[in-house]
Amino acid sequence: MTDIQEFKRRLLDLEARAVARTDRAMEAAGIGRDTVHDSGDASHATAAASEQFTEAELSAGTLGEIRAALGRIDAGTFGACAVDGAPIEEARLAAVPWAAHCLVHAEQAEAADDDTMPTL
Ligand SMILES: [Zn+2]
Structure with missing residues (x-):
């Protein structure tokens, strides 16, 4: 049987880590700061910031799931x-404690995502 309290403990730990990671990434990207860059470094700073911001967004997305x-x-x-309300596989929850779907519906959701990003 699923030990909810154990999952809660893990999720709270993951939440704290995701918050720390998001804060670091946002800080590295200069978000939320009044940082003024020298015009000579502007292009480099912008490129670096956009890369960092992507990482921050990913972390924020995971944080939302958690x-x-x-x-x-x-x-x-x-x-x-x-x-469908069916029990999510225990092995799946162990690997991804914030999983909101059983394997079947997670795969369907991923397939739906692929439709919005045609790669073939
Ligand atoms: Zn399902």
Whole structure:
């Protein structure tokens, strides 16, 4: 059986780490600061900032997933697929504690994402 408290502990730990990572990435990108760059370094600074910002956005996205999972624990719906309510595989939850879908629906969601980004 699923040990919700253990997942909650892990998710809170992950949340703290994601917050720290996001803060660091945002700081490195100069977001939230009144940093003024020398005009000579502007192009380099802009390129570096946009790369850092992408990383910050990814971290923020993961943070949102983690917080949503913590919300599901409080709501008593943690471990149930958001689409069909079926139990999410234990191995999947162990690997991705913030997983909101069973394997079938996670794959369908990924397939849907692929449609918005045609690569072939
Ligand atoms: Zn499902």
